[in-house]
Amino acid sequence: MTAVLDRAATPRRPVRRRAALEWVAVHSLGLALGLMFALPVVFVLLTAVMSDEQAFSEDLWPREWHWGNFAEVFETAPLLTYLGNSLLYSLLATAGMLLSSIPAAYALAKLRWRGREAVFLLVVAAMMLPPQVTAVPLYDAWSSLGLTGSLWPLVAPYFLFDAFSIFLLRQFMLTIPQSYVDAARVDGCSEVQTLLRVVAPMARPGIAATALFCFLYTWNDYFGPLLYTSEVPEEWTLSLALSSFKGMHQVEWNLSMAVTLLIMLPAIVLFAFAQRSFVRGITFTGVKG
Amino acid sequence: MTATLERAAASRAARGRPRRTRHRLAVLGFLAPAGLGFVLFFGYPLVATVVFSFTRYDLINPPEWTGLANYAYMFGDELFWTSVRNTLWFVVVLTAGRVVFALGVASVVARLRSGVGLVRTLCYLPSLTPPVAATLVFFLLFRPNEGPVDSLLGWFGVEGPLWFSDPAWAKPGIAAVVLWVSGDLMIIILAAILDVPRDQQEAAALDGAGPVRRWWHVTLPAISPVLLFGVVNSAILALQLFTQAVVAGSAASGSANVTGSTGDLGFPGNSTLTYPVWLFTQGFRYFDMGYAAAMATVLFVVSFSITAVLVQRMRRASHQEEGA
């Protein structure tokens, strides 16, 4: 520590000093940002361990710590069943999204063909209809197939089309210099090989990020499962458990927040591990190998 | 000599045709599932919505044809115009705010050397919070008089506004919630920044460019496609802002609910009545799906036109940059 200070204080080494100052500035900024982002989640945690007399009152620090709230949540709702359904929904949707969106994004980003721009705009357009409205004809279609009350209406679309992911993946693939793709073609790679051996590895951080979003979006999805599966208790997802803690004239805030945290927990763990995919360097080892 | 050239040309032409065919097949093959999905999950609801928009449809009985009546009603529907103004506010503020904020945070995080994983996780944490909970947390933090933010302001002798209960502050409050949960965009931009080829950075550094200039001249152009995604994605998010607005309104009026399903829509003074909230209210609370479909059609046409122009402009700008 003193060494750092000494060095920072030495006027003869202005570059080092600047670097050290930058290090301090960047890291204190990072710490401040981290705190700012974490603070509201801390409030969720504090509310989750309050008594039901205190929760959602102006008193933000628990007067007593009710860790038992978490156990109570497990007793009220069969969370393990819900967890299984949530995993099924999120994993299948993510796998389906990767299968359908990577090739589509590649065709939109790296292949040249007539009408490409128009098709891209249509993909963007597909995100612009309010979901509250499209849900009406889609629900009717699914129920005429007899598939409501199951996870199918939620999962199946991802195996074909997810505008958000196609759009995002295309934009990531655009950041890959065209020269790498051209080089692969000169080497005699087919389009499938170019995609699998060159573009996909180079776009790995982007693919990882897109997959993660797809997973987490479906994980937190409340209105989809409410519309399609909520009348069949065996098909409930974790996110629906939130509705177990409201009554006609009351809300159990502490238990609601406890279940909120339990819903978030697997996602946090997943993110903490998955984020390694974004770490610098992966892209280029991919190309060299 | 000429014979060989001719033969080479002929064989190139012969090879060219199957290659072009193969190329077309590749495009077709890559897009086929997406194309089918597009027709089923976008084309079909779009056609149904447009058709419903010319009808009176109570969600139970078959729609009755009413021509342009729903569109005509919009002109005299005062709350329709209120919702248009509210949503425009969000589009402007959130599109700019979200991209700038996410880019700023990502640029700081990209430069961290230690504690990177932790800070990244913390930044992303809010995006994992269900939107209802996130909004309620902000509501509690910004509770007038005795809430933490007002207490903090009180130490400096400042009396805070009524935040979510003040028509002038409710929208900024909701915007703050949305910015707080924009960790997803931040991660996307961060991934793009980390993806910028290092040789470009190093070349610029050798030319004597400082970190700020490198950021401006190398990083920013390289990630511009992802920034375009950020702009379009944020605009769409703002156009469809629903849950946060409903929850903020119901909490401020004193009847918060865990699932965000009830409440006094638009409270205070309809300042949080966004376009999708009014559309949903007309369609599902007042049972006029025809009118809701007309609103959806208008939203679609307008937002699609704006995005098309935006995408064209951005592309032209980036082409010019490449050319220079």
Added chain:
Amino acid sequence: MRKLHRATSLLVAAAVSLTACAAGSGGDTTAGGPAAAPGADEAFTLTVWSNYSGRELAEVTKALESFKAKYPNAEIEHEGSQDDDKITAGIRGGNPPDVAMSWATDNIGQFCSSGTFQPLQPYVDRDRVDLGQIHDAVRSYTEYKGNRCAMPLLSDVYGLYYNEDMLAEAGLTGPPRTTAELLDHAKRTTKRAADGSIEVAGFLPTMPFYANNPQNWAPHFGAAWAGPDGKSSLATPEWAEMLRFQKELVDFYGYEDLERFRAGLGQQYSPDHAFHQRKIAMMIDGEYRTAFLDDQAPDLAYGTAPFPTSKPEMHGTGFTTGSIMGIPKGAKNPGAAWELIKHLSFNTDAIVDLANGIKNIPTTKAALDDPRLEVDEDFRTFVDLARSDKLRGNPVTPIGNAHIKAVGDFASSWQSGAVPDLLAGLAEVDRRIDEQIAKSGK
């Protein structure tokens, strides 16, 4: 032109055929009269959707199970957390439950007029059910334009809650009986800090706030929602009187001060409720509040009374709304569903047990008089209101709660001083409500 019209209607038909087919495919037997009741030993399964969860869900399930005393081979599948949107979607999709329960009485106009719920009158006539057992006000919010499509499942009745200590401290001996007295009591129980900010508000008049809704207030001023022609009738002296009462009290506090005070109060459905926290001395609320007060603020000395009225002779007026149940269009087993609904609407034991379980008001005269109904002094007020001729039901329109939002919006701009001409403003609200109803075509 004709051809074009035919082409477009064909397109409509094609695009919505799924909807129409799905909705029409269920066992809609209403056209051929009421469906037969199941035999006493017959085995059948009924699905019931409600929006209850947790403890309330368990209580309602218990009440549903009591149906088995009459039909031992019945199976009942009760799914909670199903809201009205879900019921509508289920009907459109052709897989509705046999019995649907709803909290949103504002939707009864749509439910009856659109056929969401099947007409129950044929069953009532066939079984010679005595609807006289149910109060007129409760009957009014379970039917629309003479079409009975729902039955009540307990109700909420609204009255005045007052803090006894605060009234006594202000030298007041009892609760106000008229709105003029309410004004006076509110002013006298209000306390301000040295800087002029409000510490305790005697009565908080802003809308929306907790149970301050136009539909709850209106009966106490004799204000009616619609005239004899069915058109919205808000530009009347009664509505003006109600809004002037509100404005006078708002002006007494000062709009800015009042808003600052109100914005800092706790949530309606939390222990931080302003009445629990002794920050308001009087309020309007439903009978269910007694249970929360006993549970969350056991030391609070409070009383209940009929909400004050604008004219002394109207004293004893109450407002009621409640949960409803019906047989959705396309239900698989409407005959048995009616038996279940009849059981829950008229079986005194089942009603009393459920009312005791979730602390709501029973909806039949027999159940209100039943000695097993747990009634303490505070709850008594609401039971008495529920028996009174002066009880008024929730207003019914085919446009959900659009009329209530229109009046609520008007009241909130009026209270802020943004409305120059009260009656002209109300006439404008009338026009907008009528337009919305005309748009619905009902």
